[in-house]
Amino acid sequence: MQLALAPLQTYTDYHFRNAHLAVFSGVDKFYAPYLKLNNDGTIKSAPKIDILPKNNPTISVIPQLMACSVEEFFVMADYIESLGYQEVNWNMGCPYPMVTNRNLGAGILNKPQEIFGMLDRIIPKSKLKLGIKMRMGLESTEEILEILPKLNDYPLTEIIIHARYAKQLYNGTCDHERFRECISLTKHSLTYNGDITTREEFEELSRQFQTIDSWMIGRGAMMNPGLFEEIKFGVVDSSEVYRNKLMSFSRHLEESLLSCNPDRGYALSKLKSYWEYLCEGLSDGKQLYRKLKKAKAVEDFNAFITEML
Structure with a gap:
């Protein structure tokens, strides 16, 4: 396959x-x-x-x-x-x-x-x-x-x-x-x-x-x-393991985005676009995305993810 x-x-x-x-x-x-x-x-x-x-x-x-x-x-x-x-x-x-x-x-x-x-x-x-x-x-x-x-x-x-x-x-x-x-x-x-x-x-x-x-x-x-x-x-991660993976995934995205463009506003905008999809796969995703949309800086964005996940 x-x-x-x-x-x-x-x-x-x-x-x-x-x-x-x-x-x-x-x-x-x-x-x-x-x-x-x-x-x-x-x-x-x-x-x-x-x-x-x-x-x-x-x-x-x-x-x-x-x-x-x-x-x-x-x-x-x-x-x-x-x-x-x-x-x-x-x-x-x-x-x-x-x-x-x-x-x-x-x-x-x-x-x-x-x-x-x-x-x-x-x-x-x-x-x-x-x-x-x-x-x-x-x-x-x-x-x-x-x-x-x-x-x-x-x-x-x-x-x-x-x-x-x-x-x-x-x-x-x-x-x-x-x-x-x-x-x-x-x-x-x-x-x-x-x-x-x-x-x-x-x-x-x-x-x-x-x-x-x-x-x-x-x-x-x-x-x-x-x-x-x-x-x-055929392996489905527990909620805790999967959410930890998502946080790691998001950190990799952030590092990659900032390495190609130091504009933190650009990185924030891209992270929001990725997480609009990622939140759809979470039971509390709508609540999380409402918070993420309001983030004014990458640091706030990451704080919201850590708090929710």
Whole structure:
């Protein structure tokens, strides 16, 4: 069984990945949030920094990019290759309208000929191995039924499927029946992604899809960073042990954030964003987050965590 940490923009960055590796276990593959271009054609700086080898010294990371043209693809792919990476993941899954309206992310899924046309030009030229992370469609999960069989013509490393269509965003339920159809339509290694937030949910999905051996977890890992080891090793920490791990995890995040940017206000803002998710996994999380939101300094923030946990 392979477990992967999903690439969640602004969340599962190298600060989160390194802190997770220091405190928790169970992740087999880490994916970095996507690279994207500025309006002037240069790569946005934050994701460039995120995948620098010096920021991922002990982690095997697969970078991700988002492109709607071959030219855009290679601007980012060439940078990724220059850092020594051997594989890239193409994001066809981001569901947000500001992205999809520009034919980026899942916005290309209702234009399959554009996908295949790009692949026809990318595959022969790229030295990087290529995988794809995708939604099942832009407006309907039926859209994947046309795309998936034709992807068999291309030498992809894997296809990761979030079992929703883009216009759902993260609402409603995943379409498990459609995912079951997908299994029979592809010869590629298939990874399931979507709504794995507890070990019980994973076990139910594992029973449904017994041929699937690769799973990706995103929001569930943000709410409970210990979820991977719960699934992989079947060990659930006591409340006291888990809360101590969370405090250690938060300290690692803080140290990493301050090492890259001494602005304590920046660190505080980022810590609040991480803990908005982490609090969802705690029985008293709403009460804790109300306090954390009011913190004016990192020291106050840490005091609230120590007091509550």
